[in-house]
Amino acid sequence: MNQRELQRRETRRVLAEHALRLFSMNGFDETTVEEIAAAAGVSQRTFFLHFPTKSAAAFPDHEERVRDFIDRLGDGRLIGNPLLHLCQVLSSGLDTGSPTRRTRYQLLAQVGALRDEDARTDRDYEEVVAAFLIQAWGASVDARVRAHAIANAALGVCRASLIGWGEEGIDAREVCFEILHRMIGSPFDAPLHSLQ
Amino acid sequence: MNQRELQRRETRRVLAEHALRLFSMNGFDETTVEEIAAAAGVSQRTFFLHFPTKSAAAFPDHEERVRDFIDRLGDGRLIGNPLLHLCQVLSSGLDTGSPTRRTRYQLLAQVGALRDEDARTDRDYEEVVAAFLIQAWGASVDARVRAHAIANAALGVCRASLIGWGEEGIDAREVCFEILHRMIGSPFDAPLHSLQ
DNA sequence: TGGCTTGGTGCACTGACTGCAGTTAATACG
DNA sequence: CGTATTAACTGCAGTCAGTGCACCAAGCCA
Numbered sequence: 001m002n003q004r005e006l007q008r009r010e011t012r013r014v015l016a017e018h019a020l021r022l023f024s025m026n027g028f029d030e031t032t033v034e035e036i037a038a039a040a041g042v043s044q045r046t047f048f049l050h051f052p053t054k055s056a057a058a059f060p061d062h063e064e065r066v067r068d069f070i071d072r073l074g075d076g077r078l079i080g081n082p083l084l085h086l087c088q089v090l091s092s093g094l095d096t097g098s099p100t101r102r103t104r105y106q107l108l109a110q111v112g113a114l115r116d117e118d119a120r121t122d123r124d125y126e127e128v129v130a131a132f133l134i135q136a137w138g139a140s141v142d143a144r145v146r147a148h149a150i151a152n153a154a155l156g157v158c159r160a161s162l163i164g165w166g167e168e169g170i171d172a173r174e175v176c177f178e179i180l181h182r183m184i185g186s187p188f189d190a191p192l193h194s195l196q
Numbered sequence: 197m198n199q200r201e202l203q204r205r206e207t208r209r210v211l212a213e214h215a216l217r218l219f220s221m222n223g224f225d226e227t228t229v230e231e232i233a234a235a236a237g238v239s240q241r242t243f244f245l246h247f248p249t250k251s252a253a254a255f256p257d258h259e260e261r262v263r264d265f266i267d268r269l270g271d272g273r274l275i276g277n278p279l280l281h282l283c284q285v286l287s288s289g290l291d292t293g294s295p296t297r298r299t300r301y302q303l304l305a306q307v308g309a310l311r312d313e314d315a316r317t318d319r320d321y322e323e324v325v326a327a328f329l330i331q332a333w334g335a336s337v338d339a340r341v342r343a344h345a346i347a348n349a350a351l352g353v354c355r356a357s358l359i360g361w362g363e364e365g366i367d368a369r370e371v372c373f374e375i376l377h378r379m380i381g382s383p384f385d386a387p388l389h390s391l392q
Numbered sequence: 393t394g395g396c397t398t399g400g401t402g403c404a405c406t407g408a409c410t411g412c413a414g415t416t417a418a419t420a421c422g
Numbered sequence: 423c424g425t426a427t428t429a430a431c432t433g434c435a436g437t438c439a440g441t442g443c444a445c446c447a448a449g450c451c452a
Contacts, residue, residue, distance in 0.1 A: 119315035152352025160344040
């Protein structure tokens with residue numbers, strides 16, 4: 001590991017830490033980027049070298065998590081039951097361990113701008129899930145629409161579970177898996193166009 | 197109808213019209229609020245009397261549509277099969293008639309900022325749907341989480357269908373109803389906690 | 393007609409974000 | 423080693439979205 005790389009990561013970490021602290025202490029709108037940067041001991045300009053927007057600092061590990069998610073999802077062509085696999089990977093990803101993560105989702109439940117940011121980051125997952133299902137099903141128009149619909153739906157369930165967890169402390173993982181399984185597990189075993 | 201009210205509506209309509217035109221002609225980021233206001237023959241300050249944000253001008257009938265949606269959804273306590281009813285109301289709401297609406301969803305498929313705005317407006321629907329289901333099911337913690345999860349999922353399906361329609365011209369209504377029906381129609385007939 | 397209301401305006405301001413031209417320190421390389 | 427290069431960080435000036443405030447002018451109502 002480079003010394004420069006170390007320095008860069010450290011700055012980023014400290015920025016994210018102070019951002020989350022200030023957001024939950026004083027509120028999102030009441031916190032300026034200038035303040036976050038000052039608290040972290042760097043200039044405002046540096047903040048924007050590390051995060052594209054103010055709200056992105058509340059989700060500093062996003063890219064990393066998406067990469068990790070892609071790894072855990074694997075190749076859709078090689079999986080026997082893609083939808084069940086998807087349910088498992090999605091709900092196992094809702095690790096409710098870290099207190100930082102809890103703070104983040106409590107914030108999320110309150111602050112509109114952060115829910116927006118969350119929706120934005122969810123779009124990345126949505127694309128990954130859709131790509132996975134298209135791998136599994138082929139790229140016909142029908143499959144593509146179906147893949148995006150299911151991806152949106154599945155992530156919607158996860159988001160609701162996580163926000164519920166942030167608001168009320170309900171364990172997200174189990175209920176999420178259960179709902180996902182009901183929703184996308186069995187009904188899509190039947191071929192499409194078989195409904196009257 | 198008041199003359200003032202008429203004037204107000206007309207200004208709003210013209211603003212929205214020029215906003216959509218400029219967005220699709222020159223791009224969202226390339227269009228300034230100043231330009232929209234100038235094109236509509238009013239001041240920039242007036243734009244913000246009519247729309248809270250630049251992107252809101254791309255969805256000028258949002259509040260009205262939400263009100264209409266609430267009406268069509270009705271009272272959850274009085275409906276025999278709330279989920280089926282929800283499927284019907286949601287997919288019938290995807291009227292793909294107006295060319296303005298088509299333009300809007302073509303834009304939506306391209307412009308990140310508008311997808312964000314769309315996600316934001318979807319939150320309003322999400323709350324309406326969740327409230328409807330909570331009316332139908334009661335307000336236990338379990339029902340609330342389930343309601344929000346299903347609301348998120350259902351709207352995710354609609355969004356995907358509409359974006360698919362914007363991108364590829366596929367009729368959104370039918371495929372949306374089919375997927376919704378599979379997803380939330382039958383599986384939730386069984387009681388919760390009946391999966392192994 | 394005269395007071396009140398309200399849609400629109402002008403202005404000054406905040407704050408997010410960007411482009412550019414530096415400085416300094418780590419690193420790669422001859 | 424010493425030197426050229428790279429890259430993290432800085433300062434500054436600028437754009438643009440969005441807000442608060444005092445104000446005008448035209449509609450409304452008594």
